[in-house]
Each structure stands twice: as structure tokens, then as C-alpha cells.
Amino acid sequence: MSSVLRTPGPDREPLLAAHYRPISSHLAITPPVSVVIPAMNEAENLPYVFKTLPDWIHEVVLVDGDSTDDTVDVARSLWPDVKVVAQRGKGKGDALISGFEACSGDIVVMVDADGSADGNEIVSYVSALVSGADFAKGSRFANGGGTDDMTLIRKLGNWALCTVVNRKFGARYTDLCYGYNAFWRHCLDKIDLDCTGFEVETLMNIRVVKAGLKVQEIPSHEYLRIHGTSNLRAVRDGLRVLRVILQERSNRRALRRGRRSPLADSRRGAAS
Numbered sequence: 001m002s003s004v005l006r007t008p009g010p011d012r013e014p015l016l017a018a019h020y021r022p023i024s025s026h027l028a029i030t031p032p033v034s035v036v037i038p039a040m041n042e043a044e045n046l047p048y049v050f051k052t053l054p055d056w057i058h059e060v061v062l063v064d065g066d067s068t069d070d071t072v073d074v075a076r077s078l079w080p081d082v083k084v085v086a087q088r089g090k091g092k093g094d095a096l097i098s099g100f101e102a103c104s105g106d107i108v109v110m111v112d113a114d115g116s117a118d119g120n121e122i123v124s125y126v127s128a129l130v131s132g133a134d135f136a137k138g139s140r141f142a143n144g145g146g147t148d149d150m151t152l153i154r155k156l157g158n159w160a161l162c163t164v165v166n167r168k169f170g171a172r173y174t175d176l177c178y179g180y181n182a183f184w185r186h187c188l189d190k191i192d193l194d195c196t197g198f199e200v201e202t203l204m205n206i207r208v209v210k211a212g213l214k215v216q217e218i219p220s221h222e223y224l225r226i227h228g229t230s231n232l233r234a235v236r237d238g239l240r241v242l243r244v245i246l247q248e249r250s251n252r253r254a255l256r257r258g259r260r261s262p263l264a265d266s267r268r269g270a271a272s
């Protein structure tokens with residue numbers, strides 16, 4: 001019989017040893033982990049992606065972007081229990097939002113389907129979350145991270161946009177536009193995502209700061225896309241990212257003005 005490990009609260013079920021899943025040699029966790037994979041014509045890459053996913057994850061949610069290759073069939077053959085979701089609109093942001101809605105785990109991990117992300121890193125993200133972080137944000141430029149996939153121009157663009165976000169929102173990020181992140185599912189209520197394209201990670205990174213969530217960067221290595229070509233267009237998508245930053249900034253100003261006005265009104269009232 002399993003032993004009771006923690007005295008339950010008045011409204012809690014007792015946690016038994018059987019409820020814990022070992023995720024590394026020194027850590028066992030109770031929260032179920034969902035992995036969301038946005039995929040558009042990634043059939044050739046999926047075998048590499050699924051091979052690195054740990055066997056302790058609770059579910060894999062694959063969001064298909066109307067693939068014209070065998071993406072869905074390959075995913076089903078590699079992971080028979082995979083939950084396949086058809087996205088509502090277009091774009092990676094739209095896909096992720098659809099995928100997050102379909103998750104039943106308490107922890108959600110975002111993993112690209114092009115073979116650039118190593119599933120063995122998931123344990124680092126989950127460890128940060130169970131140790132107190134709300135949002136575990138992958139970084140290719142934190143000590144221990146790296147990238148084989150970014151051109152100099154992309155690195156410069158990412159650095160410039162990251163610097164703007166740090167200055168304008170008081171963040172201390174080393175990376176901005178990176179798709180490998182994880183978070184507690186309840187964070188979604190606080191960041192209320194509404195976007196469609198590759199600006200999704202930037203929007204998440206800004207909104208978690210605005211919401212006062214605890215963010216921890218996780219050093220991550222981005223490998224080269226294995227097969228196929230990137231869907232990202234540096235200039236077009238860089239501009240979309242910039243637009244999101246400016247919008248979030250002006251929303252923040254409007255919010256501040258809105259918050260200030262009752263006080264200003266009452267002062268005006270007191271003065272008259």
C-alpha cells in the first residue's frame with residue numbers, strides 16, 4: 001500500500017506516493033504536464049521531436065495548421081494517445097491558443113515541431129515551476145543556452161526588441177522571441193492571449209511581467225530545423241513583434257491614466 005507523504009488540508013485528498021511521478025533522479029512531481037506542439041507540415045521532423053519527449057508527461061496536444069503532408073498520421077503513429085486539435089484561424093499564435101485551451105494538465109509546455117527543441121530540457125522547465133516560478137521562459141542567451149538556428153540579423157533583431165521590452169516593461173530578459181516555454185495553466189487567466197502570429201511569445205513575455213507573475217529564465221539550446229523551411233519572415237514578423245510591444249505599452253499608459261483619474265477627480269472635487 002502507498003504511504004501518505006503529506007498531511008492533507010481540510011478540503012484536500014491525501015497525497016500518496018503513487019500520485020508522484022519521478023521526473024529526474026532527485027525530483028518527483030504530482031502536477032500533470034501537457035506538451036503543446038504547433039505543427040504545420042512537420043511530418044518529417046516529428047519522429048525526432050517525439051523521440052526526446054519524456055515518458056512521464058501526461059499528454060501531448062498537437063495543433064495541426066492544415067498540414068498538407070502526413071503530420072497528423074505520423075503524430076498518431078508515434079504517440080497513439082496524442083490529442084490532435086485543429087486550429088481555428090491561421091498562424092502560430094492562433095495554433096498555440098487553440099492548443100492551450102485543449103490542455104488538461106496543470107503545467108503546459110510549448111515545444112516546436114521542427115526538431116529545434118530538445119524534449120530532454122522539459123525537466124528543467126518543470127523543475128523551475130514546481131520550485132515556485134509561474135512562468136519558465138526558455139532563453140538561448142542565458143548562461144548555458146545557445147542557438148544553431150539564428151542568423152546574425154535575427155540575433156540583432158531579437159536583441160534590439162528584447163532591450164526595448166526590458167526598458168519599457170521593467171523586465172530582465174536575455175531572449176524574447178523564443179518558442180520553448182512552460183507555465184502553470186492558471187497563468188492563462190492572467191495573460192488573456194489574443195494574437196495570431198509569431199508575436200505570440202513576445203506577447204506572453206510582456207503580459208506575464210505586466211501581471212506580476214514570477215518568471216524564471218531557463219537556459220535552452222535551439223537546434224537547427226531538421227527538415228523543411230522556416231515559416232518565419234524576419235522583417236514581416238519582426239514588425240509584428242514591434243507592433244505588439246507598442247500596443248502593450250500604450251495599453252499600459254491608458255490603464256495608468258484610467259487608474260489615476262479617480263484620484264485626480266477626487267482631488268479636483270476637494271479643491272473646488
Ligand SMILES: Nc1nc2c(ncn2[C@@H]2O[C@H](COP(=O)(O)OP(=O)(O)OP(=O)(O)O)[C@@H](O)[C@H]2O)c(=O)[nH]1
Binds near residue numbers: 040179198229
Ligand atoms: N499549427 C500551426 N503551426 C505553425 C504555424 N506556423 C508555424 N507553426 C509551427 O510553429 C513552429 C515554429 O515555426 P518555425 O517555422 O520553425 O518558425 P521559427 O522556429 O520561429 O523559425 P526558425 O528558427 O527559422 O525555425 C513549428 O513547429 C511550425 O510548424 C501555423 O500557422 N499553424
Ligand SMILES: [Mg+2]
Binds near residue numbers: 112114
Ligand atoms: Mg523553428
